[in-house]
Amino acid sequence: MKKIKIIGIDPGMAIVGYGIIETPFNKTCFKEMKMKKVGFISTPKDYPFEKRLYILEKKFLKLLKETEPQIAIVENLFFFKNKKTAIKVAEATGVIRLSLKKRKIKIMDISPLEVKKILLKNGKAKKNEIQKRVKEILKLKKIILPDDASDALAIAIAGIKKYGPFS
Secondary structure, three states: OOEEEEEEEEOOOOEEEEEEEEEEOOHHHHOOOEEEEEEEEEOOOOOOHHHHHHHHHHHHHHHHHHHOOOEEEEEOOOOOOOHHHHHHHHHHHHHHHHHHHHOOOEEEEEOHHHHHHHHHOOOOOOHHHHHHHHHHHOOOOOOOOOHHHHHHHHHHHHHHHHHOOOO
16 A cells, blocks of 8 residues: 655744654545654754754755655745744745755645644644644654644644545
């Protein structure tokens, strides 16, 4: 049975969360999702911004080479109170997208609202509710921390439900 690896990505500048799920490429995928890897990439806060982007690209390309996902689900940039933060996160997201393109990985987008609605049927769900739902769906023993890593798994799961030929 053919399996597919999906990487969920929670973009950021200080921390980029990632979660990789492997699942059959058929209707049973929701019952057979397996977490393959989860974590985050961080960059030193005291480094110049351009160097942080460079480090992000190097670490992210290494992750992609090691894990070989076929599909990436990237969370869309949404509302930010601080324009400077939004611009930096957008630039980091650009580095992530370019890295995915370099590895020829199909990129799909999902919004935070869609993730919450798909996983919990509630667009106003809280972080801890999402973490508990991810733990439940993937049959994990404990909640994944930090939030960025757990969010990335939620993004991957919701992306599978939104885009897959799985329904």
